Structure formats: structure tokens, C-alpha cells
Amino acid sequence: xxxxxxxxxxLIIDRLELDFQPGLNVLTGETGAGKSILLDSxxxxxxxxxxxxxxxxxxxxxxxxxxxxxxxxxxxxRVLEEAGLPVGDELLLRRINSRDGRKTAWINDRRASGQVxxxxxxxxxxxxxxxxxxxxxxxxGHRAILDEFAGVSGLKAELREAWRARSGAEKKLDAARAAxxxxxxxxxxxxxxxxxxxxxxxxxxxxxxxxxxxxxxQGAERLREDVSRAHQALGNEGAEGPMCDAMRWLxxxxxxxxxxxxxxxxxxxxxxxxxxxxxxxxxxxxxxLDFDPLELEATEERLFAIRALARKHDVAPDALAELASDxxxxxxxxxxxxxxxxxxxxxxxxxxxxxxxxxxRLSETRRAAAARLDSAVEAELAPLKMxxxxxxxxxxxxxxxxxxxxxxxxxxxxxxxxxSGPLAKIASGGELSRFLLALKVCLAGDDSQVTMIxxxxxxxxxxxxxxxxxxxxxxxxxxxxxxxxxxxxxVAARAxxxxxxxxxxxxxxxxxxxxxxxxEARVDELARMISGDAITxxxxxxxxxxxxxx
Numbered sequence: 332x333x334x335x336x337x338x339x340x341x342l343i344i345d346r347l348e349l350d351f352q353p354g355l356n357v358l359t360g361e362t363g364a365g366k367s368i369l370l371d372s373x374x375x376x377x378x379x380x381x382x383x384x385x386x387x388x389x390x391x392x393x394x395x396x397x398x399x400x401x402x403x404x405x406x407x408x409r410v411l412e413e414a415g416l417p418v419g420d421e422l423l424l425r426r427i428n429s430r431d432g433r434k435t436a437w438i439n440d441r442r443a444s445g446q447v448x449x450x451x452x453x454x455x456x457x458x459x460x461x462x463x464x465x466x467x468x469x470x471x472g473h474r475a476i477l478d479e480f481a482g483v484s485g486l487k488a489e490l491r492e493a494w495r496a497r498s499g500a501e502k503k504l505d506a507a508r509a510a511x512x513x514x515x516x517x518x519x520x521x522x523x524x525x526x527x528x529x530x531x532x533x534x535x536x537x538x539x540x541x542x543x544x545x546x547x548x549q550g551a552e553r554l555r556e557d558v559s560r561a562h563q564a565l566g567n568e569g570a571e572g573p574m575c576d577a578m579r580w581l582x583x584x585x586x587x588x589x590x591x592x593x594x595x596x597x598x599x600x601x602x603x604x605x606x607x608x609x610x611x612x613x614x615x616x617x618x619x620l621d622f623d624p625l626e627l628e629a630t631e632e633r634l635f636a637i638r639a640l641a642r643k644h645d646v647a648p649d650a651l652a653e654l655a656s657d658x659x660x661x662x663x664x665x666x667x668x669x670x671x672x673x674x675x676x677x678x679x680x681x682x683x684x685x686x687x688x689x690x691x692r693l694s695e696t697r698r699a700a701a702a703r704l705d706s707a708v709e710a711e712l713a714p715l716k717m718x719x720x721x722x723x724x725x726x727x728x729x730x731x732x733x734x735x736x737x738x739x740x741x742x743x744x745x746x747x748x749x750x751s752g753p754l755a756k757i758a759s760g761g762e763l764s765r766f767l768l769a770l771k772v773c774l775a776g777d778d779s780q781v782t783m784i785x786x787x788x789x790x791x792x793x794x795x796x797x798x799x800x801x802x803x804x805x806x807x808x809x810x811x812x813x814x815x816x817x818x819x820x821x822v823a824a825r826a827x828x829x830x831x832x833x834x835x836x837x838x839x840x841x842x843x844x845x846x847x848x849x850x851e852a853r854v855d856e857l858a859r860m861i862s863g864d865a866i867t868x869x870x871x872x873x874x875x876x877x878x879x880x881x
Contacts, residue, residue, distance in 0.1 A: 332812045333456070333782045334421075335398040338372045340390035341428075343834070343843045350847075354827030355808035358816050358845070359856055364832040365843030366816045370458075370786060373397065376426045377456060378436065378448025385428050388840075392429045398422070399455055405780050406454035411438070414447045422455075424448065458784045459767055468754055468767075474697075474739035477724060480774055481700030483693060487734065490689045494733040497682040504675040511668035514661050521662045524644070528655035533637045538648035541634040548627040555620040558613060565610040574603055686731070693735045698726050701739075704773060711769035714799040716792075717762065720745050722770070741770070764788040765800070772803045782812045789819040797821035798880075820860040824877035829853045854878070 338347040343365055358366050374381050376395040386393040399422040401407055411418045417439040426436040426448070436443050438451070478487060514521070563569055578599050585592040641648040664671075701724035708722040721744040729738035744751040745762055754766055768788055789800045801822040807813050808827065817823055829848045834841055848856055857874035858866045 332400045332780075333373075333397065333814070334400050335396075336369070336373060337394075337396040338369070339394045340387040341372050341375070341385050341393040341395060342368045342387055343841055344368060344372070345387060345842050347843070347845055349830070349845060351812065351814070352828045353808075353812050355805050355825055356812065356814045356828045356830070357823045357826035358814070358830045358832055359818070359823050359860060360832030361834075362818075364834050365845075366832045367786075368843060369832070369845070370784065370816065373456070373784075374458075375428065376424050376436075376448075377452035378426075378445040379452065383432060386430050390430070392427050394425065394427045396423070396425045399424070399782075402780065407451055410447070410450045410454060414438075414443065414450075416441050416443065416447075422451070424451070454781070456782050456784060458786065459771060459788060470740050470753065473724075473741050474734065474737065476741075476774060477697055477700060477704065477726075477739045480704050481696055483696055483700075486689065486693055486696065490686070490693055490735060491733045493682070493686040493689050494731075497679070497686045500675065500679040500682040504672065504679050507668070507672050507675050511665065511672065514665045514668070518662070518665055521658055521665070525655065525658050525662055527640065528651060528658065531636060531640060531651075533640065533648065533651040533655075535649045535652055538634065538637050538641075541630055541637070545627065545630050545634055548622055548630065551620045551622060555617065558616050558620065562610065562613045562617060565606060565613060571603070571606060571610070574599065574606065578603065690731065690736045694726065694737050697735075697737055697739065701726050707773040708766075708769050711772050711803070712765065715765040715769060715803075716796045716799075717745075717765055717769075719747055720762070720766070721747075721751065722766065723751055764790060765792065765796070768800060768803055772807060775807050780811075782814065783807060784814045784816075786816050787818065788815070789817050789822050793819065793821070801825035818860065820857045820874065820877055823857055823860060824874070824880070826853075829856065831856050 332353060333351045336347075336349045336351065338344045338349075340346075349369075358369065360366055371381055371385065372395045375385060376397045399407070401420055401422050403420075407422060408418050411422075419439070423439050424436070426434060428434050434445065436445060436448055438447065478484070565571060578596070581592050581596050581599065585596060637648050637651065641651055644651070644654055646654055704724050705722055709720075712718060712720050712722065723742045723744075725740050725742055727738045727740075729736055741754055742751040743754055743757050743766055745757060749757075751757065754763060764787075768785075771783070785804065789797055792800060797819040798821040800819070801824060804813055804815055804822060805825040805827075815822060815826075823829060831846045831848055831852070833844055833846070835844055836842075846852070854871055854874045855866055857877060858870035861873050862870035
């Protein structure tokens with residue numbers, strides 16, 4: 332609910348503070364007094380796109396502040412949370428328009444964009460009038476209006492979830508078909524590659540092991556020649572033979588030399604033992620260096636085969652096993668693709684059936700609600716002197732989507748037998764106002780959280796019709812807040828709170844003022860609206876009668 336509006340230096344308003352109340356708030360005044368400026372200023376602080384020249388002549392900038400009361404669960408809370416702005420039971424909007432056209436906005440004392448203001452405004456205010464293209468005259472919103480009247484929020488939530496499930500199933504099927512088609516193009520390549528890789532069966536780290544073994548065997552051939560020469564040098568034909576001869580000779584001579592050769596014989600014995608140990612080690616080494624030449628050939632053949640396959644697929648040798656697994660998976664996808672696609676097609680059919688069932692229920696509910704709405708609107712049109720007019724809510728097929736398979740439009744025919752058409756094109760100014768009011772009265776329900784503004788919606792009507800308009804506006808204001816700009820005394824008489832917009836001249840400047848009217852002043856304002864500039868006692872009596880009738 333709009334609680335306060337503070338306007339500074341906007342057009343012909345220098346400073347104005349208004350405290351609005353629940354119920355029906357009426358603004359009246361002579362033409363040109365500034366009533367439309369109040370709406371322009373409110374639209375400015377709400378981020379609406381409007382006239383650019385709003386700053387008062389001689390001022391550097393214009394400023395508008397609006398204060399809204401937000402009950403618990405108000406839709407504005409969600410907008411504030413998504414924008415990262417403070418949330419509370421009061422909303423403070425402030426916007427400045429500088430002389431050079433720059434606009435700056437604050438929401439709860441935080442800088443904010445015009446887009447956030449406009450998103451908030453959709454939860455705070457509804458503007459209705461003869462040029463209302465934001466509300467009931469906009470065909471794009473008719474389906475949502477009918478759905479609100481029908482009370483199908485739960486069913487629509489189910490339908491949106493079913494649409495998401497159906498869309499997800501369709502995307503999975505499309506992706507599977509595309510993957511299968513792409514894989515099928517390379518099936519021959521995949522089968523040959525997998526067969527080749529499986530036959531070789533390379534393992535991670537195998538290439539390095541083979542290379543190391545190959546180098547060892549290649550080196551062993553050269554080393555064995557040197558070790559064999561050493562073995563010969565140590566053997567009977569080498570060092571061992573002469574040393575054994577020397578041992579025999581010394582042992583034979585030692586008998587005659589009475590111990591002089593004992594030490595050399597002992598040393599030579601030790602040397603022979605060491606020599607024998609060395610020769611034994613050399614023999615073991617030769618055995619270790621002994622290999623089958625065919626093994627080297629087989630090792631080289633496998634090593635070169637792994638490296639060639641790695642070059643062919645442009646991967647590292649150690650990645651061949653992973654490549655084989657990947658190619659095998661793609662091949663399995665082709666082999667099992669038909670079955671997977673059949674499963675996904677069945678899932679899509681099931682999702683389609685769920686969606687179609689919910690969409691059909693919603694369509695049926697919408698058509699039933701459309702009939703009830705048409706009857707309710709036509710019942711409201713009779714007191715508004717439009718009993719011959721017809722209001723028809725058309726529900727027609729549309730492309731399936733998250734909101735169902737229906738297109739909704741409000742059409743009217745102002746006279747029996749006349750062709751029906753869109754509200755804005757068929758009805759005249761006064762007729763359009765009454766259609767809008769009748770429709771809004773029928774749709775009223777959860778709008779207590781929204782401030783409704785009617786800008787001269789009673790134009791072109793008077794007498795009993797204007798009285799019927801006033802009664803319906805008062806009914807709309809019950810439990811909520813309605814602001815009405817009017818020239819009709821019958822409408823103004825229904826007000827819970829009445830403001831008079833007037834002009835005053837200070838020097839060479841014309842300024843606008845707004846006064847909250849006391850009961851006595853209100854009688855005079857209604858009398859002025861009845862009789863014109865000259866307020867007579869008869870006009871005052873008529874004004875009191877209108878007020879008492881309310």
C-alpha cells in the first residue's frame with residue numbers, strides 16, 4: 332500500500348507531501364491543476380518511462396520519494412531479495428532527475444537501476460485508464476488474468492514441472508540421436524581401430540619397460556665379449572695355469588729348503604683361492620648376460636608396434652589403453668544406440684502424456700472459468716448502462732508451452748449483432764472505461780497488496796452510471812487501496828479520503844498544491860464539481876445528498 336509521496340521541484344510542484352490511506356482515495360480539481368503531474372511523479376519514482384521534461388523551471392533537479400507498506404509475503408520481497416536489497420515491512424523509493432536528464436534511483440537507501448524499479452512497480456501498483464497498455468488492455472496478460480480468476484496456480488505449477496520434464500526428455504533424445512548419427516559415420520574406423528588396439532593390447536608403462544629391456548639386451552652383447560675375455564684370462568689357459576705350476580714347483584723345492592718357502596707357498600695358496608672365487612663370479616655374470624637373440628627381436632618388434640600405433644592416433648604410448656577404452660565405448664554406443672533411443676523415445680512419450688493430460692485439464696478449467704467471467708462481467712455492465720454489450724473471453728489453441736496450450740484474449744461487442752474485437756479497438760473512451768471497471772471488479776480478489784490507480788476512468792459518464800462507477804470503485808477499495816483521479820462528483824462522493832488539487836500563483840510562477848479536505852471543504856469541492864465555479868446552496872445540498880447516499 333502507498334503510504335506517502337514526497338515530490339520536490341517536479342513541473343509545477345515545488346514541494347508536496349501526501350500521506351495516503353487505505354480505502355478509496357480521490358483526487359479532484361480543475362483541469363490543468365496538476366492531477367496528472369501527481370501520476371507522472373509517481374510513475375517516475377516507480378521507473379516507468381514517461382515524459383522527459385519533469386524538472387521544475389529554475390530548479391537544478393527534481394526528486395520524488397514514495398513510501399510503501401509491505402505486509403508479510405508481499406511479492407515485492409522476492410524482487411528485493413533477488414536484487415540483493417534490504418527487505419522489511421516498509422519500502423522506500425527515491426529517484427532524482429537532474430536538469431541534464433540524468434536519473435538516479437535508491438531503494439531502501441541503496442542505489443538501484445530503473446529495471447529493478449520497474450520490476451518492483453509491477454508488484455506495487457496497477458494503473459488503469461483509457462490509455463492503459465500495461466494492464467487489462469495488453470492481450471499478452473489476458474491468460475494470466477484468467478488463470479488468476481480461475482484459481483489454477485497449483486495446476487499450473489504441476490504443468491510447468493511436466494513441461495520441464497518433457498523438455499528434458501526431448502533434449503536427451505535429440506542428443507542421443509545426434510550422438511548416434513555422428514558415431515555411425517565413423518563406425519568402420521572405430522571397429523578397425525578397436526580391433527587393432529585390442530590385438531596389441533598395450534598397457535600403461537609398457538613402452539618404457541620394453542625400451543629399458545631392449546637397451547639392456549643390446550648392451551649385454553657387447554659386455555659379454557669383455558667378460559668372456561676376462562674369464563679366459565683367469566682360467567687354466569690364463570692366470571690359473573701358471574699359478575698352479577708355480578705352486579707345484581715351490582712345494583717340491585720346499586722340502587729341501589727347510590721352511591724358507593712356507594710363506595710364499597701360503598700367499599700363493601690364498602691367491603689361488605681368490606682367483607677361483609673371481610672366476611666363479613665371472614661365470615655367473617656370463618650366465619646372467621646370456622639371452623635368446625629372439626627375445627631381443629620380439630621386444631623390439633612389440634616396442635616399435637606400440638610406438639607406431641601411438642603415432643597413428645597422435646597420442647602418447649601410455650594413453651593407448653585409455654584410447655582403446657574410449658573407442659570401445661563409442662562403438663558400444665553404436666551397437667546399443669537403437670535400444671537407448673527406444674528407451675528415450677518411450678520416456679518422451681510418457682512425459683508427453685503427463686503434460687497433455689495436465690494441459691487438457693487446464694484448458695477445460697480455463698474454458699469453464701471464461702464462461703463464469705463473461706457472465707460476471709456482463710452482470711456488472713448492466714448497472715453501468717451497457718446491458719446490451721457483450722464481453723467474451725476467447726480461449727483458443729496455441730503452441731504448447733510451460734503455461735499450457737491456450738491463447739486467451741478479452742473481446743467485446745458494444746451492440747447486439749456487432750462484430751466483437753479487442754477491447755482497445757472496439758470500445759469508445761467511455762465504454763472502454765466501464766468495460767475495464769467491470770472486468771476489474773470481477774477480477775478483484777488477491778489485489779489487496781496492490782495499489783490500484785484509476786485515471787479518469789469515469790470520463791464520459793454521468794448520473795446513475797457515474798454513481799454505479801463510484802460504487803464499484805468503493806467496492807474495489809474494500810480491504811485495499813484505490814487512488815482515483817476524477818471529475819465526477821458521484822465518484823468523489825464515495826471517497827474514504829478526498830484531496831483537492833489546485834493551482835496557485837506566486838510572482839510569475841504557477842505552482843500546484845494538494846489539500847486534504849475536511850468534511851466541510853469536501854462539501855464545497857463536490858458542489859463546485861456539480862455546479863461549476865459558482866457554488867450555490869443548492870449545489871451544497873446536492874453534494875451532501877451524494878455523500879449521505881455513499
